Amino acid sequence: MRVVFMGTPDIAATCLKKILADGFEVVGVYTQPDRPKGRGMKLVASPVKEVALRVNIPVFQPENFREEETVEALRALKPDICAVVAYGRILPQKVLDVPPLGCINIHASLLPKYRGSAPYQWAVLDGLTESGVTAMYLTREMDAGDIIDVAKTPIGENETAGELLDRLAVLGANLLSKTLGRFQTEGKLPGTAQDASQVSYAPMLDKTMCPIDWSKTAWQVHNQVRGLHPWPVATMVLQGKTFKVHDTRVTEGTGKPGEILGLTKTGLRIACGEGAVEITSLQAEGGKRMAAPDYFRGHPLEA
Known part of the structure; x- marks a missing residue:
């Protein structure tokens, strides 16, 4: 099963390392373009790019997928499935339609709660005692796709958002590997529609x-x-x-x-x-x- 991985920050790098260690065939990696960072404003590669380069996986860093040749480059990889973790881009339908098994995402909350860019932070801000990660199908609407599987974990009463994220990264990596393994043996997996009455949002912090x-x-x-x-x-x-x-x-x-x-x-x-x-x-x-x-x-x- 040919996997294209899309992700950018540390949580995504943890997931990529896990599926590589578990033997999945990752044929290409998409990540955000290098960004200037630090006092010298030198261009810095994302954590995901660093992992991919170490194992000689082709890396793609488009600003977007508006150009047809960008989508063609993805098609040329012939992915069976795309695995997306904190990529930082909403994928257009023409990208979602490329892999026959679909595009799946690991989201750092128990959906439909906390859709958006700061899910685990808001779980802590709101005083929740439980969080987790969700494996879901990607759709054009943000974090709204059908749920494939979840993994739950308690939140400690003194645990910070950063500490929780470190644990969710491992939990998410294990869930991604488990989910890809099921796709490999069972084919396209069933999903459960999200309960619209339970949806909440987790906007960016400032x-x-x-x-x-x-x-x-x-x-x-x-x-x-x-x-x-x-x-x-x-x-x-x-x-x-x-x-x-x-x-x-x-x-x-x-x-x-x-x-x-x-x-x-x-x-x-x-x-x-x-x-x-x-x-x-x-x-x-x-x-x-x-x-x-x-x-x-x-x-x-x-x-």
Whole structure:
């Protein structure tokens, strides 16, 4: 079975490595064009491209599929199936129609919940206790295709979005390999239509979401910190300085929202609209990430 893989970031690279290790015939890899990065703005290859080049798989990096020759290049690979993971492009129907077994996608949520570009982050922001990955058929509408299979995992109460993604990458890689294996032995697999009444969306994160509103409950603040990590990272203003807040724990305590309740051996306690949180790790502007007690040992709080 000839597989064309399409993906760009680390989660996709993890999936590509898995299906290569499991012996699937990957005849071509599509990924986003190299992008300028860092202070020198040098062009940097995607994690997926790096994996493909190491094993000498042909790499294709079209900006889009508008040109007929771009679609012809895909047809020339004669894929039986396309496996898509966080490619970063919505594929037109003429691409979806190329492989006879269809185009399948691994999405980092339990669809139909959290369609869109930031599914696992919103699962954490919303305080969910369970997430997972979905194998589905791709359609022209974003994340709306029939579901082939799912794999579920609990979300830890202190787990960040970044930590969850690391686990979902492995879960997704295993699900992709399992699903491709079923296609290889069973042919075209049945799918289940998504329940339209259960659809929700997970829009891109941005920095307007960062400032902490201390009038919210302790759990809402804690979920904000977890869900916005490692990007764009929750922030707070303390004694005129802006800090990135990297890590919190929900704790006991009462006071006016935003009131400092005390500095302990483990962190800085701040009152919320309901309950309190303890900030265990933060970062001052222009500084590095530090354990909160260590920072305030060198920068004592004003009385």
